[in-house]
Amino acid sequence: MMLELTCQQARAMVSNYMNGDLDQERVQALEHHLQHCTSCPPLYASLVEVQRHLRQEQRSALSHDALLDVSRRISQAILDRQEQEQ
Numbered sequence: 001m002m003l004e005l006t007c008q009q010a011r012a013m014v015s016n017y018m019n020g021d022l023d024q025e026r027v028q029a030l031e032h033h034l035q036h037c038t039s040c041p042p043l044y045a046s047l048v049e050v051q052r053h054l055r056q057e058q059r060s061a062l063s064h065d066a067l068l069d070v071s072r073r074i075s076q077a078i079l080d081r082q083e084q085e086q
């Protein structure tokens with residue numbers, strides 16, 4: 001039985017997903033949500049893009065932990081913004 005995520009749950013899991021911190025059940029649930037939701041994929045894509053950009057631009061300047069911190073802050077900011085818009 002697949003977990004059914006709300007958008008809020010899915011968005012809260014995205015940074016952990018990108019960092020490989022989710023168990024297999026949650027990975028499948030989140031990927032399922034991203035395939036069927038219309039509003040979450042653009043948010044996820046923007047996070048992926050930012051993190052990829054950071055890795056390229058700041059490879060020597062930022063530690064792995066700093067990158068994780070930045071990606072968590074960004075995902076939290078997106079989450080906060082989405083909640084305000086609703």
Ligand SMILES: [Zn+2]
Pocket residue numbers: 006007008010033037038039040
């Ligand atoms: Zn969603």
